[in-house]
Amino acid sequence: MRAQIRSIAALLIAAATVTVGTARADDVPTLRFSRQTAAEDNLWLMLAKPELAPNLNKAYKIEWSQMRASEAAYKAFEGGQIDFATVSGNSALAAAAAGIDLKIIATLSRESQNGANTKFLVKADGPKTIADLKGGTIGIVGYRSAVELWARQGLKSGGLDPDKDVTFAVVPFPQVPDAVRAGRIAAGGAVDAFAMGAIAQGDLKALFTSKTGMPFDEELIVLIARPSALKEHPAAVKAFLSDLVAVTAYYQSHLKEARQALLDAKLVGLPPQVYFNVPDYVRDPGLRPNIENMTKQQDVLVSSGFQEKPADLKAVVDPSYLPGH
Numbered sequence: 001m002r003a004q005i006r007s008i009a010a011l012l013i014a015a016a017t018v019t020v021g022t023a024r025a026d027d028v029p030t031l032r033f034s035r036q037t038a039a040e041d042n043l044w045l046m047l048a049k050p051e052l053a054p055n056l057n058k059a060y061k062i063e064w065s066q067m068r069a070s071e072a073a074y075k076a077f078e079g080g081q082i083d084f085a086t087v088s089g090n091s092a093l094a095a096a097a098a099g100i101d102l103k104i105i106a107t108l109s110r111e112s113q114n115g116a117n118t119k120f121l122v123k124a125d126g127p128k129t130i131a132d133l134k135g136g137t138i139g140i141v142g143y144r145s146a147v148e149l150w151a152r153q154g155l156k157s158g159g160l161d162p163d164k165d166v167t168f169a170v171v172p173f174p175q176v177p178d179a180v181r182a183g184r185i186a187a188g189g190a191v192d193a194f195a196m197g198a199i200a201q202g203d204l205k206a207l208f209t210s211k212t213g214m215p216f217d218e219e220l221i222v223l224i225a226r227p228s229a230l231k232e233h234p235a236a237v238k239a240f241l242s243d244l245v246a247v248t249a250y251y252q253s254h255l256k257e258a259r260q261a262l263l264d265a266k267l268v269g270l271p272p273q274v275y276f277n278v279p280d281y282v283r284d285p286g287l288r289p290n291i292e293n294m295t296k297q298q299d300v301l302v303s304s305g306f307q308e309k310p311a312d313l314k315a316v317v318d319p320s321y322l323p324g325h
Contacts, residue, residue: 077100
């Protein structure tokens with residue numbers, strides 16, 4: 001399987017080099033792009049190892065910026081400062097339904113039972129069931145975030161009413177383990193990078209996960225684009241996505257080397273012994289968004305009040321710029 005993935009990576013890189021012409025330097029369009037801080041390691045590898053992207057600075061250039069969260073990315077997007085952004089899949093659906101003019105052109109990672117996911121930590125000698133959290137405080141990374149949605153759905157699966165039986169408090173991922181230990185929260189959501197090391201110490205456990213109440217794969221991080229930018233620079237966007245597919249193939253087939261490159265480039269701040277042992281997120285090799293996944297996500301978003309009305313996914317999701325379309 002590893003050899004097959006390596007062959008695919010080589011073929012994709014070769015194809016990208018052959019099929020995309022080299023433009024004069026002054027004709028190369030610049031894609032204004034913002035990235036975020038988690039679950040998009042395959043994208044960050046383009047910064048750490050630009051030699052894996054043969055079309056970079058030939059068919060397109062990238063002006064990178066970094067946003068703390070999806071909310072900041074949308075402000076920059078609506079303000080005209082960026083044309084492309086990585087955002088959470090749930091937020092992209094809600095933004096499209098709210099009338100923001102965007103297209104979802106690729107997926108970078110998925111929240112899945114088969115890969116990394118968010119775990120809700122409690123004391124090892126504490127709650128034995130979700131129902132035992134009644135009356136407690138649940139730590140979430142942000143209000144109206146995917147973590148709050150996962151918490152609410154998980155609590156419902158255990159028979160609790162998240163609006164009546166618990167309270168919520170904002171706790172950043174790195175602070176969750178100590179907040180649980182100190183009793184400031186009864187449970188807290190943390191991604192594997194912070195949850196697994198805490199669990200290994202023996203005093204904490206995962207009571208439920210992001211998949212307890214939403215037991216299907218979700219598009220976690222997606223790439224959105226301004227429709228006008230897609231129309232203005234279609235060849236550049238296709239070249240960029242061709243490179244990103246090739247880089248993703250390298251990332252998946254050379255995981256340790258890729259992660260070492262990200263550490264060396266200081267694009268990941270985790271200790272090496274933690275980062276090398278954290279499960280990777282599920283990623284589609286072709287970066288193609290899954291409409292079925294997104295339909296299920298949107299149904300939950302609407303039913304839970306996170307989204308007022310459904311977006312027309314056929315109008316919003318546009319994979320036509322990806323290789324092989």
